[in-house]
Structure formats: C-alpha cells, structure tokens
Amino acid sequence: MRGLDGKVAVVTGAASGLGEATCVRLAEEGAVVVGLDLAEPSVPLAGFHRLDVTDEAALAAAFDAVAEEHGRVDVLATFAGVAGGGPVHGVAAADWARVIAVNLTGTFLTCKHALRHMVEQRSGSIVTVASVEGIEGTEGGSAYNASKGGVVLLTKNMAIDYGRLGVRVNAVCPGFIDTPMFRAVLGSESMAAFADEYREQHKLGRFGRAEEIASATAFLASDDASFITGHALVVDGGYTTGMRTGLSSLMGLD
Numbered sequence: 001m002r003g004l005d006g007k008v009a010v011v012t013g014a015a016s017g018l019g020e021a022t023c024v025r026l027a028e029e030g031a032v033v034v035g036l037d038l039a040e041p042s043v044p045l046a047g048f049h050r051l052d053v054t055d056e057a058a059l060a061a062a063f064d065a066v067a068e069e070h071g072r073v074d075v076l077a078t079f080a081g082v083a084g085g086g087p088v089h090g091v092a093a094a095d096w097a098r099v100i101a102v103n104l105t106g107t108f109l110t111c112k113h114a115l116r117h118m119v120e121q122r123s124g125s126i127v128t129v130a131s132v133e134g135i136e137g138t139e140g141g142s143a144y145n146a147s148k149g150g151v152v153l154l155t156k157n158m159a160i161d162y163g164r165l166g167v168r169v170n171a172v173c174p175g176f177i178d179t180p181m182f183r184a185v186l187g188s189e190s191m192a193a194f195a196d197e198y199r200e201q202h203k204l205g206r207f208g209r210a211e212e213i214a215s216a217t218a219f220l221a222s223d224d225a226s227f228i229t230g231h232a233l234v235v236d237g238g239y240t241t242g243m244r245t246g247l248s249s250l251m252g253l254d
C-alpha cells in the first residue's frame with residue numbers, strides 16, 4: 001500500500017484481536033507502530049503506553065510522548081472496545097455507561113488528542129472502529145450498538161471538520177470476526193446455535209479473520225485511500241446485504 005512506509009501510527013486495543021492484527025499489518029507496510037492498551041501487547045511494537053482510553057490525561061501524555069519521540073502522529077486506528085448490552089429494560093445504568101465510556105467517549109478522547117498533532121501538521125489519517133452493529137440493530141444490542149452508531153456519526157463529523165486541514169477520517173465496520181471478544185460473546189455452548197445463525201448471515205459462509213480487518217484498516221489509513229473521507233467501510237462478508245434463508249439452494253446455488 002502506498003504511503004505507510006515510515007509513517008508514525010498509533011493503534012489502540014493493540015494487545016488483542018483486531019488491534020493486534022492491525023499493528024502487525026501496519027508494521028509490515030513499514031509504519032512505526034505505537035500501541036495503546038490496558039493490557040501488555042504480545043507483538044513487537046516501536047512503542048507502547050499502558051492506559052485506559054477513558055483517561056484523558058493519560059491519552060494526552062501518550063500522544064505528546066509519541067510526537068516527542070517520533071516527531072509526528074500520522075495515523076490513528078482506534079480498536080480499544082468492549083462488548084455489552086442486553087434488552088434495554090434489563091441494562092444496568094452502570095453497564096450502559098461503561099460501554100459508552102470506552103467505545104464512544106474513548107474514541108472521542110483518542111481522536112481529540114491525535115488531532116491536536118494532526119491539525120498542527122496539517123496531515124493525518126484516522127480510522128475509527130465501529131461495527132455492522134453501528135449500522136443496523138441486533139437482538140439485545142442496545143449499549144454496544146448505540147456506542148458504535150455514535151462512532152459512525154462522530155467519524156463523519158470529524159471528516160467534515162478536518163478535511164480542509166489535511167486530515168482524513170473514516171470508520172471500519174467489521175462483521176463478526178474471530179477474536180477473543182467474539183469468543184467471549186459467541187463462544188459458549190449455549191450460544192452455539194446462535195453463532196451458526198450469525199455465520200450463515202455472512203454471505204461468504206464464514207466469520208471474518210482479524211487480518212481481513214487489518215488490511216481494510218491499513219488501506220483506509222494509506223495514500224491508496226487518499227480521496228476517501230467520512231466513509232464507513234463495511235467489511236462483513238456480506239452480513240449487511242440482506243437476509244439469506246437458503247432459498248437460493250432451490251435455484252441450484254449451493
């Protein structure tokens with residue numbers, strides 16, 4: 001991909017799943033990758049700051065340290081996130097607040113402190129992480145879906161505000177991807193039948209791989225996407241295309 005070699009990229013959620021895979025891919029593209037996470041990453045990085053993305057002072061200090069050490073902040077990808085929800089009448093206000101705080105407010109705060117540097121530089125590329133569940137509803141989605149829907153619109157608003165300053169902002173909207181978060185939500189025996197149904201709704205007939213979100217994220221961050229901003233890129237194996245009942249097998253399509 002063009003334009004990632006030598007760029008300074010900050011990735012939140014770097015210690016697991018999609019964020020980890022994105023760190024690996026950006027490094028393969030030649031970027032200098034700095035991770036932010038609550039947990040210690042297991043892949044080699046150019047730098048790491050252990051922090052909570054709801055802690056604004058820690059984020060401010062981390063971005064200042066990256067700019068100090070590496071001279072710039074070119075790319076941000078915001079993978080730190082948590083699952084959570086349920087039917088609204090059963091959701092404790094504290095659980096709602098935690099999901100919104102990490103997924104939506106954490107994205108806002110992370111972008112805010114990356115943007116301080118990107119605005120000064122007059123360049124940068126941000127990829128936020130929403131979900132297919134930020135585009136359409138799911139049973140019991142509530143807090144998670146609201147947080148991810150918020151990320152999609154926050155992304156479009158930042159694209160409007162910062163485009164003239166040389167900063168592109170896009171969202172990636174993954175379908176269901178096999179990661180530790182996915183396994184925590186859908187991996188239990190009691191969820192097996194539902195997991196099968198979710199897999200069926202991915203029209204490619206399988207769940208996604210972390211590398212497939214990493215490549216889409218790297219693309220949006222790169223100069224190959226130089227005229228793309230404010231876009232919510234669905235990377236979902238066809239999950240959001242429409243309902244599939246299997247009727248197509250009667251048409252010889254299996």
Ligand SMILES: NC(=O)c1ccc[n+]([C@@H]2O[C@H](COP(=O)([O-])OP(=O)(O)OC[C@H]3O[C@@H](n4cnc5c(N)ncnc54)[C@H](O)[C@@H]3O)[C@@H](O)[C@H]2O)c1
Nearest residue numbers: 013015016017018038052053080081131174176177179181
């Ligand atoms: N896996 C999927 O199917 C899927 C689908 C759509 C969207 N997403 C989104 O992609 C992102 C990554 O998901 P994943 O499946 O890799 O999850 P994961 O649980 O494997 O990784 C999430 C990472 O975020 C970190 N994190 C959580 N809260 C944090 C906080 N407050 N501060 C700093 N770091 C924190 C965790 O320590 C972990 O390393 C999440 O935002 C998730 O909502 C995942």
